[in-house]
Amino acid sequence: MNAREEILARVRAAVGPAAATGPAEVARDYLLSSTVDDLTTQLTQRLADYGATVVATPAHFLVDRVREQVRGRVRVAPGLAGVLGDVGEPDDGGDPAALDRVDTAVTGCAAACAQTGTIALDGSADQGRRALTLVPDRHVCIVHTGQIVGTVPELLARLDPRAPTTLVSGPSATSDIELKRVAGVHGPRQLVVILVTDDT
Numbered sequence: 563m564n565a566r567e568e569i570l571a572r573v574r575a576a577v578g579p580a581a582a583t584g585p586a587e588v589a590r591d592y593l594l595s596s597t598v599d600d601l602t603t604q605l606t607q608r609l610a611d612y613g614a615t616v617v618a619t620p621a622h623f624l625v626d627r628v629r630e631q632v633r634g635r636v637r638v639a640p641g642l643a644g645v646l647g648d649v650g651e652p653d654d655g656g657d658p659a660a661l662d663r664v665d666t667a668v669t670g671c672a673a674a675c676a677q678t679g680t681i682a683l684d685g686s687a688d689q690g691r692r693a694l695t696l697v698p699d700r701h702v703c704i705v706h707t708g709q710i711v712g713t714v715p716e717l718l719a720r721l722d723p724r725a726p727t728t729l730v731s732g733p734s735a736t737s738d739i740e741l742k743r744v745a746g747v748h749g750p751r752q753l754v755v756i757l758v759t760d761d762t
Contacts, residue, residue, distance in 0.1 A: 606757065
């Protein structure tokens with residue numbers, strides 16, 4: 563018996579005969595849809611709890627609100643370049659190292675979950691490549707109120723499982739080192755979410 567077989571034998575002995583019957587059935591009794599009336603308010607509160615800045619605006623003021631929130635050199639997801647005009651330069655998908663010289667990234671999103679304050683990015687044209695949302699120090703993300711869902715199952719239902727999904731819940735931060743909170747370790751230190759309502 564080699565080491566691998568010995569380890570597997572110990573695992574089988576520890577687990578017992580139940581392992582032979584296959585995986586246990588998982589209860590699916592968690593909340594599938596939201597009971598909250600105002601998802602926009604819930605999302606705003608969750609994002610604020612995480613330290614994000616939230617700016618609400620009607621659609622016709624979107625460009626003005628984005629212009630107010632960008633800083634320094636600005637890169638815009640390619641699919642937003644026509645919408646935002648001269649707010650920033652369109653991301654060309656070139657050398658990721660060049661993003662070190664970019665101060666602000668502007669993107670859209672695929673969907674947002676009010677319950678957890680999570681924004682999902684899937685690499686679509688209005689969101690751009692993953693590096694665009696991880697390297698610059700400031701991320702301005704445009705979320706339309708029609709993209710907000712209540713729960714994580716509803717969020718996942720909106721996403722293409724084959725897409726390169728990034729989930730963002732507030733500015734990047736970690737407490738891994740000496741249990742001290744440090745911002746910007748794995749992504750932008752500043753997250754600005756622009757919540758866009760339809761023009762009426």
